Amino acid sequence: MVPLDDDSKKNDVRGPTGHPLEIPRLACGAMADLESYHAKPAHNEPLGFPGELIDDWKEVAIAKIGELASKNRAFQVYLDACVKCGACTDKCHYFLGTGDPKNMPVARQDLLRSVYRRYYTFAGKNFPWLVGARDLTREVLDEWYNYYHQCSQCRRCSVFCPYGIDTAEISMAAREILDTVGQGQKYCNEIIAKVKDVGNNLGLNPKALRATLEDLEEDLEEETGISVRLPLDEKGADILLITPSADFFAEPHIEGLLGYAKVFHAAGVSWTISSYASEAANFGMFIGSYENMREVSLRIRKAAQDLGVKRIVFGECGHAWRVAYSFLNTLAGPFDFLDQNYPIPQHILEFTHAEIEKGTLNFDKSRNDEYRMTYHDSCNVARGSRMGDKPGGQFEIPRAVLKAVCNNYFDMDRDTIKESTVCCGGGGGLLTDELMDLRTKGASPRMKALQQVTEDHGVTHMAAICAICKTQFSKVMPKFGYEMDSVLSVHQLVSNAIILDGQQTADDTSEAEE
Amino acid sequence: MSYDVNGTSVEHDEEGYITNLADWTEDLANVIAKAEEVDMNEEHWEVVNFLRSYYEEYQIAPAVRVLIKAVKKTMGPEKGNNKYMYELFPYGPAKQACKIAGLPKPTGCV
Amino acid sequence: MLSTLYALLFYTASVLMVVGLALKIRKYARTPAPLKIPTTPAPTTRGGVVLRMAREVVFFESLFKSNKWIWLFGYLFHVGLLLVLLRHFRYFTNPVWWWVELIQPFGVYASFAMVAGLAGLWARRFLVERIRYISSPSDHLMLALLLAIGLSGMTMKFAAQTDIVAVKVFFLGLMRFQINELPMHLPLLVHLGLVAILMIIFPISKLLHVPGLFFSPSRNQVDNSRDKRHLAPWAAELEK
Structure with a gap:
């Protein structure tokens, strides 16, 4: 039993069904490979996005983060304000259902926040290891694609965040960045x-x-x-x-x-x-x-x-x-x-x-x-x-x-x-x-x-x-x-x-x- | 990605829907059905043929309700219901039957 | 010599904190919110939003809904810190304001609450699997820094007392751009050094949650989208 965790009670599965909000053990990487179908050029282009992954995707994606941060206050504030208190960690139904820690709202946000910090903050530019900042690589881009398409933008986490940070806003921004570099999702864009x-x-x-x-x-x-x-x-x-x-x-x-x-x-x-x-x-x-x-x-x-x-x-x-x-x-x-x-x-x-x-x-x-x-x-x-x-x-x-x-x-x-x-x-x-x-x-x-x-x-x-x-x-x-x-x-x-x-x-x- | 129909290959997308609707033949339908683990009998064909004729007229698959109504007329009320449709096509009359009938996948919140 | 160094350190830290925060606040204020995104149910009037925000700031309402342990430790820490900070006005005012005198006894014991809250929050970073997973080195260091500030301060109050009259002379001097002698007392030097570091990193760290909360659209927007058209300047350009 984990002490200091008020939710440990919920870990005792009662009966065959269990508590609806029972918290799973972490299952790292459990959903890492789940990748929804990518959009074809015929799906992306009518929306004004490049058909396929563009050559300078990295520069364009980094610039897009800055552009969105300047056009959307929510995105800017939510990237900065998180203190990693953990209040949201057990609030996402996909985390509850899969146990994959990257489906915890804060961890999902961090997939993008870590890159924002690397290119847009003093600490991330100079001491990336200290603040969990990381370079934008192809692996990171693919990780964005998979995990930002495991968020239903339902805002449940936002209700429980002390600052109202809304993962939906981060997930929408991430998808727009992906679309901008030609990595659209087939289901939506078609x-x-x-x-x-x-x-x-x-x-x-x-x-x-x-x-x-x-x-x-x-x-x-x-x-x-x-x-x-x-x-x-x-x-x-x-x-x-x-x-x-x-x-x-x-x-x-x-x-x-x-x-x-x-x-x-x-x-x-x-x-x-x-x-x-x-x-x-x-x-x-x-x-x-x-x-x-x-x-x-x-x-x-x-x-x-x-x-x-x-x-x-x-x-x-x-x-x-x-x-x-x-x-x-x-x-x-x-x-x-x-x-x-x-x-x-x-x-x-x-x-x-x-x-x-x-x-x-x-x-x-x-x-x-x-x-x-x-x-x-x-x-x-x-x-x-x-x-x-x-x-x-x-x-x-x-x-x-x-x-x-x-x-x-x-x-x-x-x-x-x-x-x-x-x-x-x-x-x-x-x-x-x-x-x-x-x-x-x-x-x-x-x-x-x-x-x-x-x-x-x-x-x-x-x-x-x-x-x-x-x-x-x-x-x-x-x-x-x-x-x-x-x-x-x-x-x-x-x-x-x-x-x-x-x-x-x-x-x-x-x-x-x- | 393609189906092999008597030696000729018919292209399909990642979900198994054929990309060129004109490629459809009854032989192809049998090949797709096999891939879907559907054993085609007369009733399956009834549905597939209705879907194809509806599509020919309207360029879209019919609503499930419309399909069921049509099936009810030809096969009787005990078969003209949603449950029976799912017995015929376990992954859904709209999606699986459309795939076998060579129709595009219905998109949206369906 | 060391007094001069500390004086310069505090001037620098103050400027960096004030200017850094001002720039960040300006950025938040100038960045438009293109859409109405209050987390509903939300207040339908400006006054209602002020109340909602007040409940967040004063009671940590959303955190309370979320997790009672984090709320308890977080609340102990923040309320403790607030009282401790207010108590510290005595080193910057002469004569000391009456209400600072009034909270003096609470302020002293608030340091225990503050340290206990910090310890609880830090313990969770080790003991709760989910929170361990999301913690970066900086999250641990921030708690260590705050804890060290609290403990060094308490050391001076409860163990190795420092010459607080001299400390007050030093800070009153700083406010008049005079550098007076700072007692060469280790806990004091540690305490002040760490506070200066905290001030410096304030605008470039997660401490931005303080101004951030007030600019969070999901909390500060009025739910009146059907009655009042909301349009960001860059979005208005699209209509031309």
Whole structure:
């Protein structure tokens, strides 16, 4: 037993599952070789980056560190301020899952900080051995690539740092440096290039999008007996819905989209999806590129102007809501052409919650009685945004909506929810198959917390409001003893429970949905 | 990186998706399926053929829900569900079936 | 001779510390924060941010959430150091300010808290595997330096007392650009020498966490991005 370590208690594994935040022994180098696929020139170039590793990469990378430090106060201050107190060392889900010490937030930051010190500080220039400064070499560059693509930029470490140092900021900067020298990551850069080309991550063209939406309208009519619309490119609609393209494609995402449609229908508002800005996600954030993030955001502005809408509402997507809530006004504002009586932009949960408060929605909660629910706070929503007027609304509003549509709701361990929520393990541009080992290990804290409420309260399903979380969980849950469809969209539960005016309420409706 | 189909090689990317979609043949599908440890039967072919015809019309793979609906029509409700799709293609109908059907990998948060 | 050397040392150290910190603070202040990145839930008003920052500075709120041992040792050290520093005003003021007199008895015992906190923090660097892993030689040396300053100071108070009247004459003299005689007393010379070193390395070491905290965007930004457009000057250029 290690003395003076308050967490040694957590090292005693209790039962088969163990504490969700149990601290592993260090496993040096455990994840050193995990390398996500590199982007091809065709992925890098449309983003304004060199196709392949450039010859003078070293000089360019060092200069880029200086440039970013002069353009971003967070990066500059966070490089300087760390005292290595260790408060963050047990806060990263990837460290908890892998034991690799370079997945401890401070150690991840140090991969870059050590090089910053070598070239930009008095101590590092003159006494590198003293302050852990090191030269930039090809090995260091490769190490950056591997370990900065093992950070989901979830900001959990930042909550616990006495100076608020946010590893996400360092990781975004590191990825931008890598991109600048031609070492982009395939998953992110291919997707950003697709958004610029087609309008969404998926590459879903307008014709296919229209066909999908029409197909879903048929399903809705079959289910409810009334016409519930999923309008596309309708000029003059009041609301532009910006939702992750996964909502047009994957399960359980699509069920959430049907939920939004029903809520809009019940609220009696006119709304539309845009085929030009058919994506809420903005992977420009993951790669730390202001310019790319801005370009993707401007598509939303243009779509809103072209369609003449009055409001913008975002669907369930975690990092997209961070970009929307925290950055959209900066990147693509000012939105003076929209109706100033509503939040710009607004989250679909804020919309639904407001309608529930107004009493415009009819629910039969018993339709969700087959589920015993818990809720996973998505990291970017929890720690990088807000809903409603008050701080913490991002925790209360989704729970209020869930409790309005479900009879059985239970929270997970308090150290794993709300501002302390543990990431799903697939965020920040890591939702790619070659990182499945990391994704599974990174999901283990969340999965253990889920197993606890399953044992204690018989919880069967977990709701989420992020496209990445939903996909990630449906892939990793089977590895932890759950069915892949144990993760649900929040608006899927809304959709199950809502009763629209004129809707057929035969008892078999909910079965037909399954 | 390439598949060997009766002596001719067909290039694929690091994840096994063919780089030139025109290279696809039924023989190639069998080769990819073998690499994926999928034993192709009539139902697998049903899915693969649906994916290919959908792709031909829309230049993208269908949503899983659309695929399932189509399968439900042809194979009946006991097979037209997500679970059965995963029995056919353990790594997912969207990704693994697309690979065998010679379609590009669906990208994004899927 | 040695008095002159120490006088020059303190003048140099003071200039380096003040100028170095001023330059760093200027750099932090002038570097724009391009995006709104408060760690949420965050205050929605300026006043709320002042409160949040005050809780960080006065109580180490985030550290408390994180790890009770680090918080305990860190808090003991910092509060101890603060009281000890305030007590040292008596060597620079004549007559001694009333509130310095008031904290005098606490200041003396605060040195025990300070040393105990430092010892605890240092012990963790050896005993906790994770913290051992992230510690550089400079992290150990910084604790050694602070500990040596504390212990040499305590030696003068509790063991080998020095002529503090002469010390005060020396420092009051320095403030008027006169060099008076410094007692040739080993613990004193060690104590003062190490303090000068600490002052010199302040702006070029991790001690920058002191100004850094106030400039940390995740803590000092107001959560009002939907209501108020935030735009960095270099980002505004992109819109032209």
